[in-house]
Amino acid sequence: MNFQTLRTNKGFSLVEVLVGTAIFLIVAMSVYGAFTSLLKLANGSQARTLGVELADEQFEIIRNMPYVSVGLTNGIPLGILPQTQTLTRGGITFTVSLTIRNINFATSSLQASDKLVQVEVTCPGCQDFQPIVLTGQVSPANLQSAASGGALVVQALNASGQPVEGATVYVQSLSTSTVQDTDVTNDQGTLNIIGVPRGTNMYRIIVSKDGYSTASSSRPGSMGLSTPVNADATVLNQQVTTASFSIDQLSSLHISSVSPICAVVPNIHFSLTGAKLIGTSPSVFKFPTVNVSTGSSGTLNLVNMEWDTYTLTPTDSSYDVEGVNPFSPFALNPNNSQNVQLVVVPKSSNSFMVSVADRSSKLPISGATVTLSGGSYTGTYVTGQGYLSQTDWSGGSGQVNYTNPNQYFADNGRVDTSTSSGNIVMRSSFGLYSTSATSTLESSTFDTGSASNYYTLSWNPVSQPVLTGTNSVKFQFATNPSATSTVWTYRGPDGTSNSYFTVPGSPINVVSNGNEFARYLAYMTTKTATVTPMISNVSFAYTSSCAPPGQVIFQGLSAGSYTLTVSKSGYTTYSGSVTIGSGWQQQTVSLGS
Secondary structure (H helix, E strand, C coil): CCHHHHHHCCCCCHHHHHHHHHHHHHHHHHHHHHHHHHHHHHHHHHHHHHHHHHHHHHHHHHHCCCHHHCCECCCCCECCECCEEEEEECCEEEEEEEEEEEEEEECCCCEEEEEEEEEEEECCCCCCCCCEEEEEEECCCCCCECCCEEEEEEEEECCCCCECCCCEEEEEECCCCCCEEEEECCCCCEEEEEEEECEEEEEEEEEECCCECCEECECCCHHHCCEECCECEEECCCCEEEEEEECCECEEEEEEEECCCCCECCCCEEEEECCCEEEECCCEECCCCEEEECCCCCEEEEEEECCEEEEEEECCCCEEEEEEECCCCEEECCCCEEEEEEEEEECCCEEEEEEEEECCCCCECCCCEEEEEECCEEEEEECCCEEEEECCCCCECCCCECCCCCECCEECCCEECCCCCCCEEECCECCECCCCCCEEEECCEEEEEEEEEEEEEEEECCCCCHHHCCCCEEEEEEEECCCCCCCCCCECCCCCCCCCECCCCEECCHHHCCEEEEEEEEEECCCCCCCCCEECEEEEEEECCCCCCCEEEEECCCCEEEEEEEECCCCCCEEEEEEECCEEEEEEEEECC
């Protein structure tokens, strides 16, 4: 054996074998992929060809049937054909669905001169198989009359009274399950069903559409409906029965509960009731009363809600509703997302909420003065304005932000907040008050919840002992965009630091507007060493994004009769009596201009 011979008989290396194998696999996979694609294409083409042939076959069978037999075994018109059947052709299983309806409706004679036939073939086990649909008409040798029955004309309308095209109409005979029909409305929102067997309150009609509300007829006497709004249809021989149903796109409600300073208040309970009726005598609501709450997040989202007018009634054991924005009852329009805000305050024994609206526009009126008086009680509020007040300072100084209601920020050492319970007086020395020094108290920082406008500064008592001298109690007011600011510029009613509020209820200058945070500064002096002025309450009015428009609430009322007076410049004044009972109640007052 020589060297040349050894070289001639040498085999392939491992690398050459691997490369060759890879090339072979690539070519083989490409050929296989092309083969399977051709196979799928061939199978798909075969399935479609068989499907078309099956549709033609079924249509020809129907065309050669007696005209009176062309109908569904459980539909209108009645016939001998099943609505759905499963058939096999060429080893492939198909589903055949039939739609048959009377057409060319003539109301004068209730005649149906033709029937529309639609054959739909689908292949559930085939990939990428598009349904095959054949539609045509069959006619009798002579005109056929629906003398043995009548006709149903079903109209689907939206909230504006416009036709709803493509609404599904389901008709079911209540006396027998063998008569039912499902079809869709035309571009006029109408479906004509001819050849319906006669019957009194026999036909239940349900109208629906994806993304829309559903409307239905009802049988008199069922569900307590002595008089349904839409009674199950009665069909008489040679008569036309028309039934109209309103459906429209669904909407959503987003309800939140907050305090007057926009802080989230969770778990507020209330009831919600719609206004649409499905029956009268007695009234039966389509959206009956439901008891719900805003949950731990202070929000409640209700989806798939039908357009309607909803009434919200508080049922919470810890909080009263001070205002509802928008007013309750409120309208939920079709295809809309409606926000509803509940402004709540801690519950009082008896509360009375007043809503003031324009008689023409029905919109809330802000700036209306609302007074409730009866017995020894008189309360006055202005709609659209929130109120923050302090009635106790006994907790002492050192509180920057107003969280504890009986504390304040600072004083100059000359005030006494503990001797007279819940009141501010001057500090005495051996029973005498300084006639030359001024006592001052600066409040903690109040948070209105959002950038606000400020209206009036008030305090009680409204008058001081004569011996304390003129203007023995006076105030200044300051606002700030930041709660952490250490600079507060106190001003009087003219907007400068050189003036003072000396009359309770004086307007706050507009220079204070646009800020979220506020403080007051109280000044006390006396001309007589044995007499001190006193402050028992300080409050200011403001408007913010959480101040309910056109609404006020009176709390802590005694049961009994009161006089309610509502007035605003440019409107007629309302005055009437109201009886206050236990719990929470409300009244809406409409003012005309």
